[in-house]
Amino acid sequence: MQVAFLGGASGIGASCLAIEVGSQWIVIDAGVRIGGTSDPLPDLAFLRDKSVAAIYITHAHADHIGALPLLHASFPATPIYATRATCLLMEVMLADALTIMARRAVEELEVPLYTPTQVSATLAALRPMPVGTSFAVAGIPDLQITATLAGHIAGAVCLSLAAPDGRLVVSGDISLTPQRTVPGASIPPLAHPDLLILESTYGRSTLHANRPAEELRLAERVAAVIAGGGPCLIPAFALGRAQEIILILLAMQGAKQIPRFPLYTDGLVRRVTAAYTQIPEVLNPRLANALRRGRHPFAASNLEPVRDLAHREAILRGPPACIIASSGMLTGGPSAWFAARLVSNPKAAILITGYQDEEAPGRRLLALADAPGGTLQLGDQSLPVACHIERYSLSAHADAAELAGFAAALKPAAIALVHGDPDARAALATQLGHTTVHLPTEGDVLVVQAARHARPPPPARARHTGMSVVLPSGIGNGEPLLVSDLDLLATTVRAATASPLSLTVRELAQVWYPTPTEADEAALLDLLAAASPSFAPVPDLPGVYAIGSDDAAPSSPNDQLRGQILLVRLGPTNLQPALCRDLRPSGLAILTAKGERGRIRILPADVLEIIGTYPGADLADGTAIMTTLKDLDHHAVAWRKRHPRATLLPLLNHEHTVGLAEVLQRLECMPEDLVARLAVAHMLNDTPEIIRSAAAWEWGGPARYSLHPDAQPLPAAVAPVPTAANTAWLSTCIDDILGNAAGLYRRGFDPATGAITLYFHFPTRAADAYADQITALAARAGVSVTLAPHPHQGALIAAASACLPDGARLHQTPSLLFDQQVVKATISGPFSPATQETADATFFAQTGWHLRLALNGGPPSPAVRVAPSPAPAPAAVLTRPLPAVAPRPTATDPLALSRKVIPDALGVVRRYLHPGGHVVVVAEFPDAARQHWAARLEQFRAISGMAIEVGGTTNQLHLTQAARLAAPLTIRLAKSMSLYREERRVHVRYEGAASAEAWADAGARFAEQTGWQLTYEALPTAPVAAPTEGTFDYGRAMAYVRAAIDPAAGLVKVSGDPTTRTLTLRFAFPDRLSPALQAQLADLAATTGWEIGVHPQTSLPALEAAARALFPADTSAVVMKFSADAALRLVTLTYRGYVDEAFITQAAQRFLRQTGWHIVLVPQ
CATH class of the missing domain: 3.30.1340 (Histidine-containing Protein; Chain: A;)
Incomplete structure (x- = not known):
């Protein structure tokens, strides 16, 4: 592996690296030098006659992209990869570069570096680059590249390269300190690289000033200057720094730390700020959340963009104001215009906040800060300096200590320092310990020596903090795009991104046309300009359109995630299930399978997939959560072991993205199966050939997946491979x-x-x-x-009863003789040998067993000679031999027989053989068990010939829990309850309101479960007097609404926001509110003067209670498991026992009418 330093090695500007891997080359960045130098370009001639497979851009500053159109002109077929954010910002920056070059061509007769046609061709070659996921390079299959966010500006990345002949990390421009606009850099996942190419902009600065202190110092200085009657100019880089300063000043004014005063932005700042609002996936989480909720953090009533030259002059004539203008080094643009008019004003101030090149006017101005009376050369003017000049450290580059720490974390074999002046590089080299340090100059070629033990590692998985969008191409099949096709175009983009998004006309044209021309783009722009409801132009960004979501009102992220089981990334290769307990501005509060030790907070970007709703009711019960997550993860690991990753590849392709639900459907897995969801989600996020194109939470929808562009698609199988877990x-x-x-x-x-x-x-x-x-x-x-060899015992008994002679009935539960395949029954009523033969023949034809009848109090019927019935022929049924089946329980194995007759799922705590020679089954609620198990106990006695009894004492904790579950949802039980064991009664006290019918149902459910009686008593409450209409305070409004609503309506909770005078009512089943109740809510709003809304989410406890109530007390079925899928509005209830089809159909219809949800009853 060779690295050629074509620019930006021994100074700042014209950054460009060329890296040889095998026989191919890739290029990273192609910038220009800023400041009017006579040689602004990198040494692109080095690449002549070389095969360039791909070009990668670390970020959109001019010193990294300014020469890109020239590079692309030399390699027009080579794709250019950048993050989606960088792609959008490059549209803005290169368009501005064309404007500047056109002006200089007129004013200074300067020859432009490139033409508009070359810029258009460059932008057409852009391809979105995934962040946080390794990917291969077309033409270099052995090279894996991983991009991680660099924290410098929006969309900036570090690049990690791994190949058989060497491993390399290119830092790009990095900032480890979080800013107001972007989070700090992540450490790349490629440990022990052979070479780290590290920026050294601030290699001489051992430690940056405290950023919050600098921000406050800047804001206070601006306020002081304006209070003194003078204007304040802050020259700022349009991309990155200007947005930081806007947020700093607006935040300080919002917190009343400084007074409000007029703010103006000028130059390229306006368009770049507009672009920032369209790329929330790479911004600081707090800023991104505000944008997604419809707020504009960069807007304020006192902030205004400068419109034209006349507006600039009017600003200087008006009241004192703060002006944020580009360029940051005063090399030109509006900042130089304002500086020329303010530099001689003793009341004015010019505040420098960023890097200043050696030859920049900004550097010369700083030199005069401590030497009053000097002059400043701006263009052809020599101006006396009388204004206040100060410098503030708001750098978006890491200082020397941070750079040294970054290098120490990676542990490289060697480091090459670039992007810094000679003094900065030399100073930083002394802080890098014993690592070999290179100080290359432009034109140097460095051979990377791969460590002998190094092999290309498995593709690394960095923390996914960005978003890569994989858009389809050519959906129009070569047909022209018409107005009627715009809805299809918008629908296709929504399906591919699963989120609201803004795209350029060029990107939209590539979706419709396989290879769009400039004429195609122009025609599409005309169609969009004619106003389509699916596309909205983004202000201040010509040619960029927002494609909104279909949802009119997306739900709050709190509603989406709280109480959900998530798949999260806690490290480069550490994927775990976790429960989201809460969502706070600082991140998600989650609990992992480690229990309380796993109580941590993560960033929203670390959420990979939403698995499903936590089945438990108490989000505070850490032990129960830990157990659930451990079991879920254990079964998911077993699922993955039986399913190779390659199973997923035929289900995906390059052109279209799919979600987890679609993958599960193609695997023919149940969508609500949490084990399958977790296992498949883990595989989708841990398979190198698969990339994600959206984050699970940050974009308000499910993650989307597709094959990496360089992955080879596999042929789809005719049917899924049947496996043990499928x-x-x-x-x-x-x-x-x-x-x-x-x-x-x-x-x-x-x-x-x-x-x-x-x-x-x-x-x-x-x-x-x-x-x-x-x-x-x-x-x-x-x-x-x-x-299964044995018949269903209940069905056998039912069939025997049906075969009895007319007028006869069973005297007691029949005995089942499994070894003889005979049912022996004692009957009362008419009986004769003829009826015995008829009953036996009918019974045998139906069941394959014989029926032997005996008259109660009379002699038994003649014994029936029974020939053993042959078992089903294995050759006709089996495709391979089965493991040996355990023998049927006999009287010598009474505990095993008791487990078969009375399963543990019925509430058995334990069972044992009593010294007296009988079986004791200890039940959770023994009083209820004696009633419910009567037939089962008799059956055990008949089969085994042994005595059996129900033992145990009702546990107080179990009783109180059962009472809380049985209580009506509209009330709140007091903490203490009274237990009367002699009366087998639990007495509860409550707040709220519930009808007598609701309490009767609660008592019936409680008695059915426990065998105890439930009595109740309302706690005394002060009467709520109705104040004058519209004058209710918060407490009275809530109490009045609670008391007014009929308990039968299922009101679960009332919450409110006093600042907006809004009450939110949560009902058990909000989709089933009657028109009369809705009218009542409107009347209550008018009476109280509070706005009243209804929470849209169904109450899961109420949903579970309604589902369990479908099974009446007299059924033999036992509910085993409840799960709900909110997206599908589907409940799955697993039960054990027998119910007929008519019951299932009626239960599903009744449940739908009651709740508005569908239900599936699944036998276990």
Whole structure:
């Protein structure tokens, strides 16, 4: 690997690096020198006759992009990569460069460096570069590049290069200190590079001044000058520094630290600031959040852009004001115009805030700060200096200590110092320890010696703090773009970005046309100028249009994330599930699987994917959260082990982006399956061939994924590969082939092999009836399929009862003799040998078992000689042998039999053999268990011949928790409850209001669960007097609204904002509010004088309670798991037991009418 320093090595300006990897070259930056030098360009002649595979831009300052049109003209087929933010800023900066060169051509007869045509061609070659994700270079497959945010200005990045012949980090311009506009730089993920190319702008500055103190000092000085009757000029770089100063002064005025005074911006500042509002993905999180919520941090009533020359003159004649103008070095532009008119004014001040080149007028002005009476040469004028001159350290470059720390974190084998004057580089070299330091000059070529042990590492994963957009191309199939096609164009862009976005006309043309021409772009611009509702022109940015979201009112980020399980990045390779507890200005408060030790705060950009709603009710219960996250992660890891990453690649392509839900659908996984969501999200964010084009939270929508441009797409499979974990696919196969097979009540999947076990009511008969379908299922699914050998005991008893002679009935629960395949029943009523034979024949035809009847108090019927029925033939069912099945429990294994008859899921705490020779099953609520399990206990006695009893004492904590869950949602229980064990009664006290019917339902649910009685008592409350209409204070308004609304409406919570006199009412099911209630809310708003709104989110506790209430007390089914998907408005309820299809249909319809949500009942 070779590195050629073509510019910007021994000074600042004309930055340009050429790097040879293999037989190909890449170029990083191509800038110009600022300040009117006679040789402004880097040594581009070095690249003559070389093969340049790609060009990369670190940021959009002129000293890094000013010569790019000339470089592109020499290599017109070479793509240019930059962040989306840099691409947009380059549009502004290069357009301004053309304007300046055109003016100089007239005023100074200076030959322009390049033409407008060359600039247009350069911008057309731009490609968005992903940030935080490694990617390959076209034509150099062994080279991996990772871009990480550099903190210098919006969109600035460091670049890490890894190849077999060397590893290299190019810092670009970096700032480790967070600014008001952008966060500080991230450390690149490529540790121990062979060479670090490090900027050294402030290599002599050991430590920058304290930034907050400098900001306050600047603001106070501006205020003092204006208070003294003089104007204040702040020359500032239009890109980066000007935006910082605007925010500093507006913030100080907003905090009343300085008085309000007129502020003006002039020059390129206006357009660059407008561009900043369109790239929130790379800005400081607080600033980005404000922009996304519709606020404009760069706007204020006292801030105004300068319109023209007459306006400038009027500003100087008007009241004292502060003027922020470009250029920052006074080399030209409005700042030089204002400086020429203020420098001799003793009441005026010129405040310098940025780097000044040796030959810049700004540097000469600073030299006069301590030497009054001097003169300043501005253009052809020599002006006496009488104004106040001061310098402030607001640098966007790292100081020497920060640069040394940056290098120490990377531990490079060697360092090359660039982008600094000789003194700065020499001073910094002394602080870099024992590392080999190179001080290259322009034209030097440095050979990178790769360490012997170094191999190209797996593609590094840096913290994803930017956004890369992968837009489709050529969707118009070569047809001209018409007005009627604009909606399709907007819809396509929205689908690809999953967020509101602003794009240039050039980018939009590339979406419609495969290779757009200038005529195509001009025609599109005419269509957009005719006013399309889907596209809005961005003020101050000609040719840039905002494509808004379809959503009229996007929900608050707090509503989106609080209570959600997220996939977050805590390190370059550390991806973990976490629960979002809260969202604060400083970041997201999350809890990881480490429990309370994992209580940390992260930036929104670290959220990779939203997995789903936390199934628990208490976000403060760290232990429960830890357990849930650990279990979820454990199962997701097992899922990933059985699914290679390559499984995802056929599901994605280069042209279109997809979301997690679409990938799950293509894998035929259930969208609400948290395990599958977490596993697939982890793979999508940890597969080098896949790139993300949107952040999960920052853009208000799901992340989007596509294949990296250099990844080779794989052919799509005919069907997903069936694996042990792909239960959704296996279930689909069962549904397609067996459909609603009679008696199929459960399906099981072996977690290790994926083998299917089908549970039929009567497996002997099912093996005959569905032999062909079962064989077809095994062939299609690619796994073994077998039938559970034992019939469903409840179905057997029901069938036996149906086969009894007319007028006969069961005297007691029949006995099931599994070894003989016989049901033995004692009956009352008519009985004869003929009826015995008829009943047995009917029963055998239906079940494959025999029925033996005995008359209560009489002799048993003659024994039926039973030949053992053959088990289903394995050859007709299985595609491969199954593991040995554990033997059926017998009387010698009473505990195992008890587990089969009374599963743990019914609320069993433990079970044991009593010394007296019987089984004891300890229940969570023994009083209720004795009632609910009566039939099961009798069944156990009949099968085993042993006694069994329910043991245990009701736990006080369990009772109080059950009471809180059963209580109506419209009330709040007092902390203490009274327990009366002799009466088996819990007495609660409450605040709020609930109807008698609601309390009756609560008592029934509580008794059903616990076997105890629930009584209640309302706490005394002071009566709420209705004040005069429209004069309610905050407390009275809330109390009045609570008391006025019928408890049956499901009011859960009332919250308010006294500053805006707004009350927000949260109902259990806001989509089901009646027109009468909506009219009542309007009346309450008029009465109280408060604005009343309804929170749109459904209450999850109420949703779960409604779902569980679908199963009546007399059903044998037990609810196992509840989950809800807010995006799909879908509840999934997993249950164990038997319910018929009619019940499922009626329950789903009833649930939809009550809640507005759909429900799926899934048997376990």
